[in-house]
Amino acid sequence: MSYENPEVPHEVNVARDNALVEFLRLLAGVGLVVLAVAAVLYLTSSWLARLIPFSTERAWVGDRVLGIEIAPSSVSDHAAIERYLQSLCDELAATMQLPDSMTIQVHYTQARIPNAFATLGGHVAVTSELYRLMPSENALAMVLAHEIAHVKARDPISALGGGASLALVFALVSGEADNLAPWLAGLVQLGYSRGAEQRADEEAVAALVTRYGHAGGAASVFEVLAEHSGAIAGSVPTFLSTHPADAARIADLTRAADGWDPSRAPLAPIAVPGTND
Amino acid sequence: MELTTLETVPGKTITRHLGLVQGSTVRSKHAGKDFLAGLKNFVGGELKSYTALLNESRNEAIERMVAQAKAVGANAIVNIRFSTSNIAAGAAEVMAYGTAVVVG
Amino acid sequence: MEAIVQIGFFVVLLAIGWFAGRANEKRHFRELAEVEASLRDILVFNERRPPPEREFRSGTLVVGSVVIAEDYFKRIAAGLRSLVGGRLTAYESLLDRGRREAIVRMKQEARRVGATMIFNVRLETSSLSEDRSGRAPMFSAEFIAYGTALVPAGRP
DSSP states (O other): OEEOOOOOOGGGGSOOSOHHHHHHHHHHHHHHHHHHHHHHHHHHHHHHHTTSOHHHHHHHHTTOOTTSOOOOOSOTTHHHHHHHHHHHHHHHHHHTTOOTTOOOEEEEEOOSSOOEEEEGGGEEEEEHHHHHHOOSHHHHHHHHHHHHHHHHTTHHHHHHHHHHHHHHHHHHHHOOOTTHHHHHHHHHHTOOOHHHHHHHHHHHHHHHHHHHSSOTTHHHHHHHHHHHHHHHHTSOOOGGGSOHHHHHHHHHHHHHTTTOOTTTSOOOOOSSOOOOO | OEEOSSSSOTTOOEEEEEEEEEEEEEEEOOHHHHHHHHHHTTTOSOOHHHHHHHHHHHHHHHHHHHHHHHHTTOSEEEEEEEEEEEETTTEEEEEEEEEEEEEO | OHHHHHHHHHHHHHHHHHHHHHHHHHHHHHHHHHHHHHTTTSEEOOOSSOOTTSOEEEEEEEEEEEEEEOOHHHHHHHHHHHHHOEEOHHHHHHHHHHHHHHHHHHHHHHHHHTOSEEEEEEEEEEEOOOOOSSSOOOOEEEEEEEEEEEEETTOO
């Protein structure tokens, strides 16, 4: 009987294939599946969110304007401006065939960045800087009508639904569920898809035509904003320096005002001028 | 290759003792079956998917141990023992080890 | 954006895990091969019966143990693999290292007592990761090899 310990092959218990290659292949495979699932979930929840009745959305949100801090300005005619905006909004909304339960509430907020957006519950916010920059009532009406169109199309709640499913996928993948709520609230402000923006533009133009008989002044909104951002960036504001999507928008809106004669149908001035505060 | 948990192979004599051989494998069930097994926690009973998983693992561990034994020229493995341990990522390691011998 | 910072952080950790982890492992395997070669004269069996025809002066318990932890790359690779199921090759090298190191340490203890053979060797592996709240804990395992070291009669 002999006792020996010949050398055993240890590779039997350790697989030879490159760990990095296998890892990358797995990552690619799992990544593709996750992306596909996320895309399907996003589309489904965006669509499903629109089915929630507006009255429920409004009841849930109440008076809260989600996605932005409403900063009351120190200007004395802040209330007057807000009233003006609200009445302009109401007049436009009346021509846009909103469902009965849908009411739009406009908020005027102090901010250095020109912005206007629609959020949950029919709340629309307009910043003081945007208000100050608008050259005519027609331009202002374009802005308001555009936001009303977003509310009418239920874009805010659709964005929230889509964002919620993306946040869910993200939380499942990364294992973190702590900071979802502020993430979600911020998503509403991020903006809508190109298609949604285009649809809102078209509806706003139609509202302008109904109210003023023409779409003059609509393009000026984006021209002014482009000039403003160009001036801030320090570069010479030219038509070509705008974002290509904005350039296309300006072109579309200018075309929508074809046949408008400014001398025969001048743009209406802003009833309550905004001040530099 | 003769496999036994005894000290000897019954009916044969050991002529050469060739030392320790081991085979081990780590396997994991996929997330779907894991989730279903988690649900089964409510009603209890056999987790068929895990039983199957560990059976596969044990067979593979034995195969690897046999491969090591063959490489050192053995024709039997005696005193086979198993050891199972839980690996954090929802997987289990099964190890089989024994002494490789030549029986005549 | 915060998400990009998180992803960047993750990739950096993964890279550290990969490079440092692989270097570590390679070094350990090389050392193991050397030490195993020097300890080859100590014979190891898991049989219970020591050779009947030889005389032994004493038999003592010898134990070798080591705790080895995973690196970040292994952890993520294992997490991915658990999603689809199958063999977890990332851990195979870790377990192999641990077992061989434990056996080496057991042999070293046997060498210290002057033994030439170890019988009734048993191997145990136990996972040490505790359940901390929140994220999954880092996996680490303790490997033990123990047996009875036989010192041949006639040795001083």
